[in-house]
Amino acid sequence: MTQGKIVGLEGSFAIAEAVRMANTDVISAYPITPQTHIVERLAEMIADGELNAEFICVESEHSAMSACVGASAAGARVFTCSAGQGLELMHEVLYIPSSMRLPVVAVAANRALSGPLSVWCDHSDVMALRDIGWIQMFAENNQQAFDLTVCAYKIAEDKDVLFPTMVHIDGFYLSHVIEDMMLPDDEVVADFIPEYEYPFVLDPEKPVSMGCYGPPFIYPEAKKAQEVAFESTKSKILETWKEFEDTFGRHYAPVETYKMEDASIALLTMGSISETAMLAVDELRAEGQDVGLIRLRLWRPFPFTEFRDAVKDVELLVVLDRAISFGMGGPVCSEVKSALYDKREDLKIVGFIAGIGGRDITIEDFKYMINRAAEKAKAVERGEDIATEMIGVRE
Amino acid sequence: MEGEISEMEREEEDLFVPRLITTEENFAPGHRACIGCGEALAVRHVCKALGKNVIIVNATGCIEIFSSLFPQTSWQVPWIHTLFENVAAVMSGIESAYKARIRKGKIEDRRVKFVGFGGDGATADIGLQPLSGAMERGHDFLYCCFDNEAYMNTGIQRSSSTPYGAWTTTAPVGKKSIGQMTWKKNLPEIAVAHRIPYVATACPSYPFDLMDKVKRGVEMTGPAYVHILSVCPTGWRSSPEQTIEIGRLAVETGVFPLYEVINGEYRLSVDVPRLKPVKEYMKDQRRFRHLTDDVIAEIQARVETEYAKLKEKAGVK
Numbered sequence: 001m002t003q004g005k006i007v008g009l010e011g012s013f014a015i016a017e018a019v020r021m022a023n024t025d026v027i028s029a030y031p032i033t034p035q036t037h038i039v040e041r042l043a044e045m046i047a048d049g050e051l052n053a054e055f056i057c058v059e060s061e062h063s064a065m066s067a068c069v070g071a072s073a074a075g076a077r078v079f080t081c082s083a084g085q086g087l088e089l090m091h092e093v094l095y096i097p098s099s100m101r102l103p104v105v106a107v108a109a110n111r112a113l114s115g116p117l118s119v120w121c122d123h124s125d126v127m128a129l130r131d132i133g134w135i136q137m138f139a140e141n142n143q144q145a146f147d148l149t150v151c152a153y154k155i156a157e158d159k160d161v162l163f164p165t166m167v168h169i170d171g172f173y174l175s176h177v178i179e180d181m182m183l184p185d186d187e188v189v190a191d192f193i194p195e196y197e198y199p200f201v202l203d204p205e206k207p208v209s210m211g212c213y214g215p216p217f218i219y220p221e222a223k224k225a226q227e228v229a230f231e232s233t234k235s236k237i238l239e240t241w242k243e244f245e246d247t248f249g250r251h252y253a254p255v256e257t258y259k260m261e262d263a264s265i266a267l268l269t270m271g272s273i274s275e276t277a278m279l280a281v282d283e284l285r286a287e288g289q290d291v292g293l294i295r296l297r298l299w300r301p302f303p304f305t306e307f308r309d310a311v312k313d314v315e316l317l318v319v320l321d322r323a324i325s326f327g328m329g330g331p332v333c334s335e336v337k338s339a340l341y342d343k344r345e346d347l348k349i350v351g352f353i354a355g356i357g358g359r360d361i362t363i364e365d366f367k368y369m370i371n372r373a374a375e376k377a378k379a380v381e382r383g384e385d386i387a388t389e390m391i392g393v394r395e
Numbered sequence: 396m397e398g399e400i401s402e403m404e405r406e407e408e409d410l411f412v413p414r415l416i417t418t419e420e421n422f423a424p425g426h427r428a429c430i431g432c433g434e435a436l437a438v439r440h441v442c443k444a445l446g447k448n449v450i451i452v453n454a455t456g457c458i459e460i461f462s463s464l465f466p467q468t469s470w471q472v473p474w475i476h477t478l479f480e481n482v483a484a485v486m487s488g489i490e491s492a493y494k495a496r497i498r499k500g501k502i503e504d505r506r507v508k509f510v511g512f513g514g515d516g517a518t519a520d521i522g523l524q525p526l527s528g529a530m531e532r533g534h535d536f537l538y539c540c541f542d543n544e545a546y547m548n549t550g551i552q553r554s555s556s557t558p559y560g561a562w563t564t565t566a567p568v569g570k571k572s573i574g575q576m577t578w579k580k581n582l583p584e585i586a587v588a589h590r591i592p593y594v595a596t597a598c599p600s601y602p603f604d605l606m607d608k609v610k611r612g613v614e615m616t617g618p619a620y621v622h623i624l625s626v627c628p629t630g631w632r633s634s635p636e637q638t639i640e641i642g643r644l645a646v647e648t649g650v651f652p653l654y655e656v657i658n659g660e661y662r663l664s665v666d667v668p669r670l671k672p673v674k675e676y677m678k679d680q681r682r683f684r685h686l687t688d689d690v691i692a693e694i695q696a697r698v699e700t701e702y703a704k705l706k707e708k709a710g711v712k
Contacts, residue, residue: 025492026491028491054494060524063487063525066481070452071488072488073488075501078488202473207470210474213476
């Protein structure tokens with residue numbers, strides 16, 4: 001297995017190390033809490049000559065992503081990162097690299113959306129990005145933040161992929177927390193992510209027109225081609241994670257489970273809260289409940305097969321949402337229900353909303369959700385409507 | 396008078412200068428611009444001046460629409476369009492990619508010209524922030540604003556570059572409105588305020604001047620900005636065959652003076668010792684036909700004041 005060293009690193013610094021080891025050419029970013037430590041560390045690396053890259057200190061997130069698009073079209077390996085409002089401001093531009101097949105790599109330090117203003121973590125920003133056509137995955141700790149960022153380059157730049165890729169980390173919970181992690185040697189990472197040549201680069205030697213407009217006679221064909229290509233990226237994602245495991249010894253899968261072998265009740269989470277959820281599962285098991293945990297690692301393309309497989313023996317699925325789809329409930333819960341429609345009519349699905357705007361979710365909260373979900377499932381059996389419950393809210 | 400050329404010199408220029416200009420078209424004909432489009436003509440001249448060693452970034456707008464209907468393209472040079480407001484930011488990325496990749500030995504060392512194209516809406520309104528950012532950061536690029544003085548592609552809505560008193564669909568003429576109620580935003584002066592090496596105004600009615608300025612701008616290291624008045628028969632309600640004449644009248648009346656600012660030094664490109672009345676410029680444009688003599692007098696006074704200020708900056712008596 002690969003050489004490396006155990007270090008204590010903040011999540012932001014771990015991501016900066018991945019960007020440095022990838023020998024990134026162009027970084028374009030605008031500061032926003034809680035992403036700032038990533039860009040500050042990258043700026044330091046460039047100032048100290050540890051990273052040979054152009055850092056474009058743009059005047060907005062809209063321009064940050066626009067510059068990434070330009071740099072990527074000119075053949076550079078590019079990186080940006082943002083959070084919350086920043087992702088909202090760059091929203092319009094996020095559709096461009098996915099429709100023009102530009103392998104931009106980005107990290108989102110997940111943050112609540114205004115108003116009221118909140119710099120703290122939730123997944124409101126993630127849920128606004130569901131349809132942007134980017135490969136998206138979740139990290140639960142700093143090691144994963146590093147590993148998945150390394151993988152993001154390899155996945156995005158694969159000639160059969162060429163889609164932008166985003167790694168989600170929970171703002172503050174990962175970006176500002178120091179944890180032990182294995183930092184591999186530079187050369188191993190460099191070998192893992194070889195230099196790449198973008199096939200349609202902007203070059204006066206070989207003129208191309210990029211971004212021609214598409215009237216109704218061609219637009220649907222262009223979008224179908226994009227969707228077919230996007231769905232086909234999953235095999236390359238799995239291939240890359242397998243190769244990562246062979247090189248670095250750490251396993252990643254689209255859907256990951258914890259104590260699910262004989263579980264009849266499953267909790268579903270995404271991101272850093274999954275580690276708290278594991279502790280809750282341990283305690284509930286000690287109390288005699290056959291509970292397990294399902295974590296969505298790959299968010300887009302949605303891992304239908306793996307997810308259905310993970311819940312095949314479950315009777316009650318409890319979904320945690322860290323965002324609200326106003327007038328609709330929890331967005332992840334809605335997606336999960338749609339993924340299971342016609343597949344598992346006997347499965348009860350109960351959604352909770354918690355941990356928005358940086359409100360902590362405790363082990364006790366998870367215990368409450370599991371017990372309350374059982375009651376709600378009974379109510380559903382009686383034919384009653386159940387509303388999505390927001391927990392831990394003072395009323 | 397300095398800058399003025401004799402009738403004989405002008406004849407010589409008319410005879411010989413066109414022969415010095417490349418017959419190569421980097422912006423191919425067959426595009427879908429309106430008849431008499433001053434902007435398409437300007438783009439053609441600009442592309443002749445730029446040559447082949449260039450990457451063009453284009454904003455959403457008339458140029459992008461009439462030149463790039465998939466699967467056809469007028470562009471014989473690398474060209475990219477993404478969105479409306481982000482030309483200068485996309486260009487910043489392309490320029491930085493070249494800089495980094497050359498420095499890292501990933502591509503051969505060469506100077507490629509990076510050029511942004513945008514209309515007045517994309518430049519003066521929605522894309523002003525990215526443009527300001529790119530100029531402030533000092534990327535090596537030329538930005539050409541093709542100013543047809545309204546959102547023509549969406550149907551003649553007013554922009555901050557629409558002149559005072561002009562009719563547009565969102566500044567209509569009515570009992571309580573003379574059309575555009577605000578004075579045209581001075582984009583070249585905003586560019587000058589960024590202390591960039593090169594700023595110029597141009598018009599395809601003066602093709603050699605336009606091409607010279609594009610060449611000068613693109614040869615400079617650092618940001619360069621050329622603001623090109625582009626007569627729009629569709630939006631200005633003028634006759635297509637008058638496009639060149641109206642462009643000339645814009646200059647001869649002082650409505651749109653041609654000048655350049657090289658490292659902060661102003662120079663008038665075409666000095667007009669005695670300005671023609673603005674009415675001459677306005678008379679064949681139906682966007683101005685509702686204006687009363689009082690309003691025209693107001694515009695006349697403003698043009699004269701502005702022209703005098705410009706002459707003072709250029710040191711012309």
